[in-house]
Amino acid sequence: MAEAATARRSRITPEREAELYAAVLDLLREVGYEALTMDAIAARTRSSKATLYRQWGSKPELIARALRHNKPVSIEDIDTGSLRGDFHATMARSDDCQMERDAALMRGLFHAVHDNPELHQAMRQLLIEPEITGLNTMLRRAVDRGEVDADNPALDYVIHMLVGGFVARDLIEDRTVDRAFLASYVDAVILPALGV
Amino acid sequence: MAEAATARRSRITPEREAELYAAVLDLLREVGYEALTMDAIAARTRSSKATLYRQWGSKPELIARALRHNKPVSIEDIDTGSLRGDFHATMARSDDCQMERDAALMRGLFHAVHDNPELHQAMRQLLIEPEITGLNTMLRRAVDRGEVDADNPALDYVIHMLVGGFVARDLIEDRTVDRAFLASYVDAVILPALGV
Numbered sequence: 001m002a003e004a005a006t007a008r009r010s011r012i013t014p015e016r017e018a019e020l021y022a023a024v025l026d027l028l029r030e031v032g033y034e035a036l037t038m039d040a041i042a043a044r045t046r047s048s049k050a051t052l053y054r055q056w057g058s059k060p061e062l063i064a065r066a067l068r069h070n071k072p073v074s075i076e077d078i079d080t081g082s083l084r085g086d087f088h089a090t091m092a093r094s095d096d097c098q099m100e101r102d103a104a105l106m107r108g109l110f111h112a113v114h115d116n117p118e119l120h121q122a123m124r125q126l127l128i129e130p131e132i133t134g135l136n137t138m139l140r141r142a143v144d145r146g147e148v149d150a151d152n153p154a155l156d157y158v159i160h161m162l163v164g165g166f167v168a169r170d171l172i173e174d175r176t177v178d179r180a181f182l183a184s185y186v187d188a189v190i191l192p193a194l195g196v
Numbered sequence: 197m198a199e200a201a202t203a204r205r206s207r208i209t210p211e212r213e214a215e216l217y218a219a220v221l222d223l224l225r226e227v228g229y230e231a232l233t234m235d236a237i238a239a240r241t242r243s244s245k246a247t248l249y250r251q252w253g254s255k256p257e258l259i260a261r262a263l264r265h266n267k268p269v270s271i272e273d274i275d276t277g278s279l280r281g282d283f284h285a286t287m288a289r290s291d292d293c294q295m296e297r298d299a300a301l302m303r304g305l306f307h308a309v310h311d312n313p314e315l316h317q318a319m320r321q322l323l324i325e326p327e328i329t330g331l332n333t334m335l336r337r338a339v340d341r342g343e344v345d346a347d348n349p350a351l352d353y354v355i356h357m358l359v360g361g362f363v364a365r366d367l368i369e370d371r372t373v374d375r376a377f378l379a380s381y382v383d384a385v386i387l388p389a390l391g392v
Contacts, residue, residue: 110367111310114303128368153384157361159368161385164360165353171306172324172355188349189357193389 020045021066033112060119064126075134083142091182100176154193216241217262229308256315260322271330279338287378296372350389
């Protein structure tokens with residue numbers, strides 16, 4: 001699915017693609033996943049529905065790709081020379097204002113995946129798995145540098161720790177994740193668990 | 197709200213209360229939060245709706261109390277003499293089968309709180325806050341025993357780590373939390389972050 005979509009998408013310019021993804025995320029914030037139609041996306045972006053389906057295959061896939069495009073820097077491209085530096089640079093990819101906007105968006109989407117296995121699958125394949133791959137690259141570099149023991153069992157649970165930071169801050173503390181919280185969480189939890 | 201409900205509830209026997217809570221959770225598993233009505237609970241438990249409202253005030257409160265009652269042992273009553281022992285005993289409160297059933301239930305409810313601030317409030321007050329209080333009691337004992345430094349910054353984030361274990365296992369790995377996973381997560385993540 002990913003390769004076919006890439007081939008299809010290559011027919012439009014990167015600028016047009018970025019413009020279209022921005023419009024999709026704006027609409028998603030305005031009306032939510034359920035109410036968002038391919039018709040509305042076509043109207044807002046002055047595209048034909050046929051073009052949207054040809055280029056992206058489905059609404060879940062288009063939305064997952066728009067979310068992925070919204071991440072300005074891939075984790076694997078962050079390489080500061082230390083694991084702590086890499087984590088802090090990763091957390092600094094978004095400013096607090098953007099993080100608050102994204103948190104609202106993700107809350108709505110995690111709500112929607114409950115009823116939409118196709119959206120869950122697209123988010124998993126196009127958004128979550130690339131982030132996990134990037135995270136694992138970052139962790140492997142730290143192991144190669146000797147910062148983390150190759151057999152440290154917490155290496156398998158970094159994604160769990162990260163998800164916990166985001167979800168518990170939101171659900172239990174009823175506060176939005178910001179950079180100060182994430183920086184403190186990385187230093188207090190993730191690095192000590194990894195023995196750094 | 198909690199005190200008033202306790203006073204009201206004391207008019208029925210503990211056995212009757214347990215029976216009623218079990219029926220509420222059965223119904224909740226069968227139909228989900230939205231479709232669950234006080235009429236259905238009244239019919240299933242052979243109570244009058246007036247009695248239900250008098251004793252529990254509202255559907256969210258009744259459900260939160262039923263969930264709370266479902267936790268057989270309060271965390272603060274677990275006191276094995278070591279933090280590792282306490283965590284492992286806490287994780288062993290439910291068997292794998294019960295954990296899988298509860299995971300499905302909680303998934304549905306976390307979905308429902310998105311649209312129901314009153315349910316979110318009742319779950320927070322009657323279910324989440326008592327668990328956090330119990331957890332903090334357990335952690336304070338570990339600090340008093342000298343197992344954890346009083347100023348270890350991870351003490352503020354134990355709930356985040358725990359939530360991450362549950363949510364990421366479910367959402368990212370698409371696997372149900374079981375006792376083996378939780379035991380390994382406690383040993384790999386939570387205890388090292390706390391310096392134990």
